[in-house]
Amino acid sequence: MSAVPGATEERDAWPETLAAHLAGWAGLQPDRTALVWPAPRGRWHTVDFATLEAACRARIRELREAGVGAGQKAVVMARDPYDLVTTVYGLLALGAVPVLIDPALPRPALRACLDETRPEVFIGDPLAQLARLLLGWARPHVTVSLLTGRAWRAWCARRPELETELETERPEPSWPSPPPAASLALIAFTSGSTGVPKGVEYEHRQLAAQVRSLTGLLGLGPGEVLLAGFLPFALFGPATGATTVVPAIDHLRPARTRGADLARAVTEHFTSVVCASPAVLRALAGECEHGRLSLAPVRLACSFGAPPSERLVRALRRALPEEATLLSAYGATECLPVSVIDSAELAAAHAEPLHAHRGVCLGRPVPGIAAHVLVPVGPVSYNRTVPQGSYGEITVGGPQVSRAYHARPGANAAAKVGTGEDVLHRTGDLGWLDESGRLWFLGRSAHRVHGAGFALDTAVVERIADAVPGIGRTALIGLGPAGRQRPVLCVELAPSGANSATAVLQGLRHALSAVPGGHRVSTVLLHHRLPTDPRHNSRVDRDRLARWARRRLRRRRPGGVRGGGR
Template sequence: MKTIIALHGNPGSPADWNILRDKIGSQFQFKAVDAYSDGWKQEVTRGSDKKIIVAHSWGSYLILKNLKELKNHIEKVILVAPYVKPERTLSGLATTLLKMPGLGDTLIKSNHKKAKDAFVSDLIHPNTLKDLPYFQTLHNHFQDWTVWQKTVVNKIKMQDNPWREADITDVPLTVLYGELDKISSNEIQTAVLGKYPQAKMKTIPATGHGLLWSHPEKIISEISAEGATVSTSNQKIGYYPGSDERNNVINYMEKHLREFPDRVALRWANRESMAQWDGSPKTPIKHDEISYKNFAARINSFAQGLLDIGIQKGDRVIIFLPMSLDMYTAMFAVQRIGAIAVFLDSWARSHHLGASAECVGPKAMISFQQAFALVDQVPEFKSMPIRVLYGPGDKCTHRFPELLKPTASPIASVESEFTALITFTTGSTGKPKGANRTHRFLSAQHHALSHVIPYTEKDKDMPAFPIFSLNNLASGVTTILPAVDLAAPSERDSAILACQIINEGINCTTLSPSMLVGLARYCKENGIKLDKLRRVVTGGAPISKDDVKNFYEIAPQTDLWILYGSTEAEPMAHIEGRDMLKENPSADPEIIEEGVNVGHISEDIDYKFIRIKDGPVELKGSSWSQIEVPNGEVGEFICTGDHVCRDYYNNTDAFKTTKIMDGQNRVWHRTGDLAYIDSKKDLWIVGRTNNAIERGGKYYFPVRAEVLLKRMPFAYRCAFLGMDDKSLGQATYACVELKADIDKATFDFEAAKKEINRVFAKNKIPVDQIKFVKAVPMDPRHHSKVEYKVLRDQLKDPGAIIA
């Protein structure tokens, strides 16, 4: 016998379910619980059977806030006239007054007297009190002002802990709306509930918020309905056993081709459109577009062209193009035929190119004339037989347009762990490591990202990171490519991004921290509000509370998600900006926490914290207890999971230094990040293992110090690092690059140094040297991380220091 757990609304009581309970009969065990008490959760988790959850109005909010925690105990959820997102909120002043003893009760009694009858009328609309005996029972119940009091208390709790996208999880969900509902707005609530992957929306005609009582048979029909399927691993793309066509990630594109062929897949601005643009964010930039149907046809056509010139399953093909229609055409075409796409970042230097080619042994490269001229100087490319030229030039064996054939290629069967994509990751120096992204891994990463940042079919997204573009296209969302050169930031970038967001109807975007900061600054200076954005995602480098506050000033309605991740594992943790700002505010604004809170650790990974150690870590016969740090202490953050990259292509040395194999043959990734977990289970990043400063036998970390330096009104870029010192081991150096508009000839460097010393002393951070430098070198990938080794070398050159 299946068990039904029923949650009432607010106001409400378990008796609200009496009509439904009496009609449902004996085939179910029906439990109407007190939703005001946490005891209802115990009913859900009791026993091994999965429960059916039915929730009315505010009860829908309650179950969705707890769904991630309880989903393993739930078969399906049915929401009746859901009220998940508050539509009539209490102001901060009203909330404060209502919480005051005496005065709060007086205000509630006054409001109750005026509003109770009208509320009941709206609740049961279009019915009247005479239509059902229970309606009169409701009316009598609401005459008690303490019912109103309890309602207000729980409404305030709902406002203080609102539903967020992080609460979304994958459980079968049916939503029943009353067509004439006067309590809940179908449009407002659907905007929330439509984000759930398995949500089904049904509107019941000629009824309202009280359909729980007027139409119980509709609810019983949904309770009794069979066929709500839950995904299992072997039903996902990339998870089939053996060599199977369904493992190939191109099947995401095939799925979209079947379900919504005419939906726009990509929009982009070409070079001619950018040349004609006048630079004003109010002036639209002309964009071209392609539907999923035509995009799929272009991919399939190019894939046949690749087969015709001798590209076979397993061949490595370097794609050295900027984010564009044809970059994605080439990548998906390579994957369709079972070949391996190799991505080199547009900032890659010649020694990176050589090391990358040595690693993968490419059979072909698709790129511009300039790129082929560059690789001609790299010995490792001399044996590469196929060169596909994009654009004008003559250094090629084939030209891109020639490979667009009239026939479509077949989809290659691949094993789930067959390599689909290799992306190289490296710092400013050292041998590049090719992250081995298999077909299963790409599918797992898509699902992990969808848990955190799900899309609706109406979303338009602008991603600045290529990996998020892949997730967009796997999700079937319309993607607008940013019309900026990610490898060479310019002063026009913020204006371009603002223009695209405003004129392209973009409501979601993913930005690097430097782009986020620049966009906020530009919009604030020009009086621009980005009021159509519903979600912004950033990550890839630390971001401060000040940066978050500044962005909310130009887009106060948006959800700003800070994702913590890396090439090898994305995402690992996430936090919404408002939650970051609520974290332990100090009475003194000049004192900040140790590290940056990156929020809730992804439920798709397992994690540990280990002692700081250079070189490989091998468990062998030893246990984790010998290398783990006590809970709450700083250690290197390591993780394992379905979307954590297991190895590097053709690079066993990199595996030894960045991975740990445990006794169950699980591969753990060493992030290189020093972190700790707090009492709320939030993850705090304090620095990198290779940037930790050991001064006088104590460790210090750059993140906190750099946040303080960035607050200085004269600082453009800054860094905090250790330099070799005979007495201390390492001395701490604070380095500052001045803002461009500051006159160095008249600037008071001594006063600035005095201010830095004062603030650092208040935060108990020792600073041995303060240096004003010509430039703080940043990483060429995101322009958001300091290149500490380059800076150390610069500090040895007196010409790099201005004061």
Template sequence: MRPHFKFWPSRLPHAITVPATSLWHNLAISALRYPDKPATVFFGAVLTWAQLKAAAERLAARLQALGVAKGDRVLLNLQNTPQLIVAHFAILRADAVVVPINPMNRAEELKHYITDPDARVAITSAELAGELAAASNALPAGQRLAHLIVTQYTDAFDAAVPGEDAPPEAWRDWLLPRRPLPVLDGGQVQAWADALAFDGPLAPTTVGSQDLSVLPYTSGTTGLPKGCMHTHASIMHNAVACTLWGNGSSETVGLVVVPMFHITGMVAVMHAAVYAGATMVLMPRWDRELAGRLISRWKVTAWANIPTMVIDLLASPNFASFDLSSLKAISGGGAAMPQAVAQRLFEVYGLRYAEGYGLTETAAPSHQNPLEHPKQQCLGIPFMSTDARVVDPDTLKEVPQGETGEIVIHGPEVFQGYWKRPDATEAAFFELEGKRFFRSGDLGRVDEDGYFFITDRLKRMINASGFKVWPAEVEALMFKHPAIQEACVIGTRDAYRGESVKAVVVLRATHQGQVSEQDIIDWCREHMAAYKVPRAVQFADALPKSGSGKVMWRLLQEKETG
């Protein structure tokens, strides 16, 4: 018996039977059970479960009319909005595969998300549509998008919303304007309202639990991001398990501020809420004053977050005016929660902050702290139906308790492999005791109670406020700058974000003295997602290299962090 079972919530089984239905059925069933109950709340505008299902079906019919067939990949590039949920489930209802995209990506990055999954249709917002169209227009004719469906934020709420539900003043410039639709070379652009007005036929759904459902992309130690193939079953497992673990029910009211394009927001928050018929109070971005007002007004019971959000909310000058007494479950990950903040949550609200751990490859949690027995700055214990071990990264043999090794995971939530990358898939898995284990690339240890702790990273990665930044990807983008001969990206300590991005750059001889560090940073802002942009650039005459000519990034990293 594994030692963590003695801390296992007594109300829960160690493993669950995954529903054999597709993810679409979770929405269909919630709409049957709770037709008039709020599914989403967005700046005061309520969408019921019946309305959400009807909108998703109309959009699914439109997608089929545009030629989307079973197994086709459809891009979804949206902030947290009701439209994201409608579109996500419309793609599933059309028997297609959702390719979620981080809205911070710029045109140069977006090209890969169009070409790698062979996507022909994308759904986005008017604020982001220009970048997506620019990416498509820059591609050869045979690889471009054929259709772009574009929503305005105000398609989902009344711009004149008053009081506690009103958007922050600073958001009005990006939320309220109705922006013109972009031009898509060789393709068609359609407004969201027109797509939802479609009244054509909807073919029956034929997907099963083993069909692909989502293809989220994850970066790694080399080059371009890779698509993680998740079936309906792998996402379904964690949607059900997260609901059970967090005491979720149809009466749960969740504050949805972690992004739903990201695996945690998508699975542990959105899919879990849809499965349970819970209510989702949506925030498209973080704002501590709005969060405090929404928790108070809508009696939010569950809040998944990253620790910096909690720290920020507790620091609000208006904190005393917020009523957080409705909160029953607060959880998160992506960065460690400072012990003093966790202590304050417990002393003032009786809330135990439960950290978790997971990857895009494991459909969010592979580990979670029990709400009843959490340990601080700890990944938790292996999740429901999950076997996790710590192995020697060289021999792949299990190491004794307390020793450091690579965290490896086996369970129904683990992905099938990397899209079009059999080499990477083969390298990511190995067999132990007759089971197929996924190699996380994270180094950790297990304590005497069976709780897992992270100690280091086997893979080269920077964690900035919970966003994973892969240096190889940033370097590949930086090499497109005409002045850059070489670049090495490392992590630097940051009191607020945990880590920030720094680039050590060698300039071409032709550009010496003509380009400043700030010029490089400004160029990066234009060409990559904001969280990847180096906060600091340092010029060097040369980068340290090994005998084989490889850049010795560890030397630069050690010099930086001392």
């Protein structure tokens, strides 16, 4: 795949830091475009590898002059891809620890993340800095505050030595000495969609392992063009040697992204690889269907953040070239990626009669990842050697798996099994391994509905319900105390509206009658649009949905179905 002779051999010899990979690619392909992002009036900013590396070194000098050093934790809230890459790579090169927190989190959760991290440095665009001052984020801990965006570029322009460094073709002699591979590199907070957000610790070697895994999975390298539908993917792109295109996406509300902006980014930059959440891919597929467009340059599209629906897979297949590959990747903030499956195998697996009511197929673990299904045999012990096909908790280990949460000893005790290099991460997802070594997903352990004498797994019920004509999406929730929960299925109708609510309900009842325990779902509520997580707009926010359902049922009319809701 590499268009640079000897690139693979040289890459393998680079130190295990993202900054070292960028510096290496800048030496091998200085004039190749590294990063593309939107500019005003429908234009694009572009920067090559040599210029991007020089900008990172300029950022390093600014950080040093401000007093930022190794080991300091620095919150980074920059929406501009160029600022995000140069800031994070500069911090990593210095041995400082970037802290990535989703600004779309609810204010109490965001404040809790900052209080827990106790950062010494806060780097962000003017809006983030204003919020920090007005809301008192991390006020007792932050000693260094730096602006990104136009303010930083104006600051550089007032310093001739930095301006020269950004424009000259002659780079500085060297970057700072790489930090130890086993040292703490970065803290990334989870989305909070399945619980309280937690800070995931990554060592430099684990970030490098993620880059290697994603490079192999997506076939990235020189000559490839990656469309990053999720802003942190812009961080990995330059380290792979590929050109990274960041389209005009509302990263606080990805589902509102305009499909036309995505399609334009694909066609204008001859994108070969597309990576995005189902919400963003849905916008892209909808634009293609509406405008009868083809994603001709794309050879591979990958959905991450949540499994794509069968309806979305069909829409993407119509938009992609026949020879293109469509992948669904499974993973989490703590371990990305874990497994992958292409659309053809996914359809075949779900069509097998033996697997009709056994969840969603996630595919085989990627190279380097060991997947286990743990079955509890006591309060703190687990049986790792369970028979094939047994249900349990999906637990993973490998070089790209985080070994700890930041300042969360209780979470570490609950989610980490083993010690040292042999740590396994408990995902909190229920599943099983089939005879081909493929993982199957049954749903989150915390979302399992425990009724009086029965239990229902969300992915099992929802996969069958989502396939009913006229249904856009469903979510199974349990109301009441565990052991006496009432199963409630919340339904979002398809946008087309071709089928009446009565016809949809009849089809749903028929489909559920074939699911083991499906007859237990006696309550169905119609919802205008199911609430989703803030990061990907793809996973259902079941806590919010449960609060809505309780309010609805208090005012419920006889008849079994209640409409409305936002």
